Structures are given as C-alpha cells and as structure tokens.
Amino acid sequence: MDIPGLPARRAALNLIDAVLRRGETLDQAASAALSRVRGDNDRALARAIAGEVLRWRADLDALIDSATRQPLPEDAKPRAVLEIMLAQVLRLETPAHAVIATGLPLLSGGPRRLAHGVFSTLTKREVTLPEVPTLPERAAQRWGAFGDAVAAGLAVPPPLDLALRDPGQTVEWAERLGGVSLMPGHVRIERGEQVSTLPGYGEGAWWVQxxxxxxxxxxxxxxxxxxxxxxxxxxxxxxxxxxxxxxxxxxxxxxxxxxxxxxxxxxxxxxxxxxxxxxxxxxxxxxxxxxxxxxxxxxxxxxxxxxxxxxxxxxxxxxxxxxxxxxxxxxxxxxxxxxxxxxxxxxxxxxxxxxxxxxxxxxxxxxxxxxxxxxxxxxxxxxxxxxxxxxxxxxxxxxxxxxxxxxxxxxxxxxxxx
Structure with a gap:
C-alpha cells in the first residue's frame, strides 16, 4: 500500500546519504534521489528535510544519543531516519503522527522499534534545538572563533536576492515585489515564491543573485x-x-x-x-x-x-x-x-x-x-x-x-x- 509522503522521505534519506557517504552536492544528488518523487511540492519537501538535517545534524545527533543506552553508529540507518524525523518535528513543524507514519516504514524489524522508541522518548521530553546550529567538527576546527559568526547565519534558510538590470528603478521594483533594498540595484524578497512567476521575470528586469x-x-x-x-x-x-x-x-x-x-x-x-x-x-x-x-x-x-x-x-x-x-x-x-x-x-x-x-x-x-x-x-x-x-x-x-x-x-x- 502506498503511503502518502513516503517517497519524499525516502528521497530525503537518499540525498543525505549521497552527501555524507559519497561527497556529492545536494544538486548533484537530486536527479537520482528525486526521480521517483511526484509533484513539485513533494520534491521541495525532500530537499527541505535534507537541508535541515545537514544544517542541524550535530544537534540532532546529540538529541538521539541522549535517548539511547549506547550511541548508534554514525552511519547506521536508524540514526539517519531519526535525524529526518526529528528535523521535521523540530524545524518543519510536521505533526508527530505524520512523521511516524512516513518515517518508520523506511526501516524494518528491530530498527523500526528502536527508532519509534527513541522518537517517542524525545517528543515526550519536548526537546528543542539550540538557537544556533552546532558546526560539524571539521568546519569548527578550521574556522575557530570565526565559526561562531558563520553558525549564527545558518539557523534559517536565506531570503531571495534579486539584482536589477536598471539600478535606477530600485524603489519601483522593491514596491512591486514587496521586498526591501539594501543598496541600489538590489531587492530582497521572502523565499518560497516560484521565481518565473514574479513580476519582471519575463521582461528580464532582474535576475537572482x-x-x-x-x-x-x-x-x-x-x-x-x-x-x-x-x-x-x-x-x-x-x-x-x-x-x-x-x-x-x-x-x-x-x-x-x-x-x-x-x-x-x-x-x-x-x-x-x-x-x-x-x-x-x-x-x-x-x-x-x-x-x-x-x-x-x-x-x-x-x-x-x-x-x-x-x-x-x-x-x-x-x-x-x-x-x-x-x-x-x-x-x-x-x-x-x-x-x-x-x-x-x-x-x-x-x-x-x-x-x-x-x-x-x-x-x-x-x-x-x-x-x-x-x-x-x-x-x-x-x-x-x-x-x-x-x-x-x-x-x-x-x-x-x-x-x-x-x-x-x-x-x-x-x-x-x-
């Protein structure tokens, strides 16, 4: 029986695996990982889940480890599935019942029971994530104190910036697009809109940058x-x-x-x-x-x-x-x-x-x-x-x-x- 939303979660799992195990970019992995996901909304959901896991992975793993007697291996599938499940609840505000219905089918047997138990324990505790993501160890070591500033900018996916063909029309385009400008020739708008449907796209008045x-x-x-x-x-x-x-x-x-x-x-x-x-x-x-x-x-x-x-x-x-x-x-x-x-x-x-x-x-x-x-x-x-x-x-x-x-x-x- 098909479970609505399951293909998107399976695709998110494959995206994360491609990044962590094979060193691919999300863009490189997208074609294969999303090939069986129907609909733009579900494909966007898979990308959003994978992105949130990769932003917050260190913190998600800390929560998972706090609810297990022995730490799960870093590359264990139950850990990856739990990361996906927690990211949805804590970052995407997905109801817990929907997370369980689309997360546990990614596992079978004992790992499913383990994942269910850990997820239930953490949700009952009403756990939360910190305000700022914890950087992966390698990046934190390279950047030192500079990494604190970097991490502060990672908590929320960014807005959309547009560069204008005619900087003299900055005020006009900021008003038409419902955005703000941080300097002439620039307009910033909220993310989530289909770019090609926005005013000015067809006439080439701006481009994303x-x-x-x-x-x-x-x-x-x-x-x-x-x-x-x-x-x-x-x-x-x-x-x-x-x-x-x-x-x-x-x-x-x-x-x-x-x-x-x-x-x-x-x-x-x-x-x-x-x-x-x-x-x-x-x-x-x-x-x-x-x-x-x-x-x-x-x-x-x-x-x-x-x-x-x-x-x-x-x-x-x-x-x-x-x-x-x-x-x-x-x-x-x-x-x-x-x-x-x-x-x-x-x-x-x-x-x-x-x-x-x-x-x-x-x-x-x-x-x-x-x-x-x-x-x-x-x-x-x-x-x-x-x-x-x-x-x-x-x-x-x-x-x-x-x-x-x-x-x-x-x-x-x-x-x-x-």
Whole structure:
C-alpha cells in the first residue's frame, strides 16, 4: 500500500546519504534521489528535510544519543531516519503522527522499534534545538572563533536576492515585489515564491543573485567615460549574474566558462534580460585572448563554503584536501589572468569561500608577485553595515547583516596593473 509522503522521505534519506557517504552536492544528488518523487511540492519537501538535517545534524545527533543506552553508529540507518524525523518535528513543524507514519516504514524489524522508541522518548521530553546550529567538527576546527559568526547565519534558510538590470528603478521594483533594498540595484524578497512567476521575470528586469555575490562586479566599477567602449573579461562567468551586471553597467563583456551547459544557461539569461556579451566555452588554462583587457573579474572556482546557508552540504563535504586543490587552481588562474590586463587595468578576484587559503592567502600571494598595485575598497562602495578589512579587502560571512536576512560568505580583493 502506498503511503502518502513516503517517497519524499525516502528521497530525503537518499540525498543525505549521497552527501555524507559519497561527497556529492545536494544538486548533484537530486536527479537520482528525486526521480521517483511526484509533484513539485513533494520534491521541495525532500530537499527541505535534507537541508535541515545537514544544517542541524550535530544537534540532532546529540538529541538521539541522549535517548539511547549506547550511541548508534554514525552511519547506521536508524540514526539517519531519526535525524529526518526529528528535523521535521523540530524545524518543519510536521505533526508527530505524520512523521511516524512516513518515517518508520523506511526501516524494518528491530530498527523500526528502536527508532519509534527513541522518537517517542524525545517528543515526550519536548526537546528543542539550540538557537544556533552546532558546526560539524571539521568546519569548527578550521574556522575557530570565526565559526561562531558563520553558525549564527545558518539557523534559517536565506531570503531571495534579486539584482536589477536598471539600478535606477530600485524603489519601483522593491514596491512591486514587496521586498526591501539594501543598496541600489538590489531587492530582497521572502523565499518560497516560484521565481518565473514574479513580476519582471519575463521582461528580464532582474535576475537572482545573492547580495554578496553582486559585490565583485560592483567593485570593478563602470567603464571610464570618454575612452570609447571598454572591454572586460568575466572569467568562470556562468551562469551569468556578474556578466549581466557588467553588461548593464556599460562594459563590452567577454564571458568565459569551460562548462557547455552553464554557458547555454548564461546565454539564456542574456536573452531574457536583453543584455549583450560574448560568451565563450573554453578552458582558462588553454585559451588566449587576442588583445589585453581594460578590466578582468575572476570569480574563481572554490570550495563554496561561503554558500553554506543555502547549500548546507558544504559543511560536511569540504575538508583540507579540497581546499588545497582549489587553492592551487586559484593561484594558477590569478597568475594567468593578471597577464591579460592592459597597463592601468583593474583586476577583481573573488571566491564564495570562507577559507583563508582561498581568500587572504591568495591575495597576499599576488601582492608579493609584483606588477599589480592593490586598490583598497572603501566603505562607501559596500552596503550599509559592511566594511572592508584593514587591507582594503572585503570578507563577508553568513552572520553579517543577520537582522536583514544575512548574506553569503565571500572574499574580494582588487588591484590595478602597473
């Protein structure tokens, strides 16, 4: 007999397993895990359950361990099922009877009785989760005291940020969309709406882009007046948010990315917004420009730990090996990109990572290499409430602007070619 809602819970279990056991991202795992789930609502539910488990796993496990005589093995299926059940009750406010009806069928025999007993014990105790999630041990060790600020931004899934094609219409679009603006060209709305049905989507008036992710292109500035068309290279450009920002600001944009599917998405976004850019599918380590550029934006491949409030899988997947691999790629890309700048041209480097090896260490390495002069970021170039660090670079984390909904973690640095 089919149990309504069971496929969504089974899919959530498979999503979590793919992240924790195989190191996949939630997006990578979604196609296979959700293949047997019918309906957008149930697919969204599976993703929501998996996301909440990954945000709060350490705290959910502490509750489970408090109700068992002997700790369950970390990879035991009853533990995973209990995580799913508790996440629904404590985070998604699902009635306990519905949780039991759709959770216990994921197990059989003795484990089912064990899970039922533990769940009943905890619900009778009326247990709660802390206000702020406890970080996984590896992440907590890497980030130290900085991790407290990161964790503070993880408790609630983030709102939706939109970047406007015309910053001059910020007030108008904030009113039409029922949102708020934290700086010109930005509108923040509550999550949960189908993006394609919102006003302005069809006419290409805006695109989805986290506020922190919009800062690198903003910090590149607008083309200088009176010097004709100025050329900018957007490296690792897809899916195109920064490309569209640069095109809307008046640059002649060359957008480079090595992923064909992502380049196609970039082209679709350009078509929807009516903005123009040259989109090239190529490997940055093999491609050579015909002439130097007036400006270059390198939003480099990274571990993406700064996106943990939207992608909590990164809290569990990323370790020292992945950080070292990404840092090596970033260093090589910076060296290559800096050679494509005209004298006087500007380079902006950015990563959506919280790791110093991918941010501060890379910037200081380029400083030491010579040939480029740092251009400090000023407070007036940033949203209210954000400030550059002592070196004029920008470091954001998910705990910043928390009262307004937070933002992703980024590191951004800027130079001028001598």
């Amino acid at each position: 986290d506020l922190a992710a919009s800062l690198p292109a903003r910090l590149l500035g607008k083309p200088a007046e009176g010097q004709g068309m100025m050329r900018v290279l957007d490296l690792c450009a897809a899916p195109g948010g920064k490309t569209m920002q640069l095109a809307a600001a008046g640059w002649q944009v060359t957008a480079l990315d090595n992923a064909g599917r992502r380049i196609e998405r970039l082209k679709e976004n350009l078509e929807r917004t009516g903005l123009k850019a040259e989109a090239i599918k190529a490997d940055v380590f093999k491609w050579e420009p015909e002439e130097a550029f007036d400006a270059i934006l390198l939003d480099a491949p990274c571990t993406a730990t700064g996106t943990c409030r939207r992608h909590p899988d990164v809290l569990h997947r990323v370790g020292e090996r992945q950080i070292a691999e990404m840092a090596e790629i970033q260093q090589a890309m910076l060296a290559r990109a800096s050679g494509w700048l005209k004298p006087g041209g500007r380079l902006v480097y950015a990563v959506c990572s919280l790791e110093r090896a991918e941010g501060e260490v890379q910037a200081r390495g380029l400083d030491a290499a010579g040939g480029l002069t740092p251009v400090p970021v000023t407070e007036g170039e940033l949203p209210a409430g954000l400030s550059p660090d002592g070196e004029g670079r920008v470091r954001t984390d998910p705990g910043m602007l928390a009262e307004a909904g937070g933002l992703d973690g980024f590191y951004i640095a800027r130079w001028r070619k001598d």
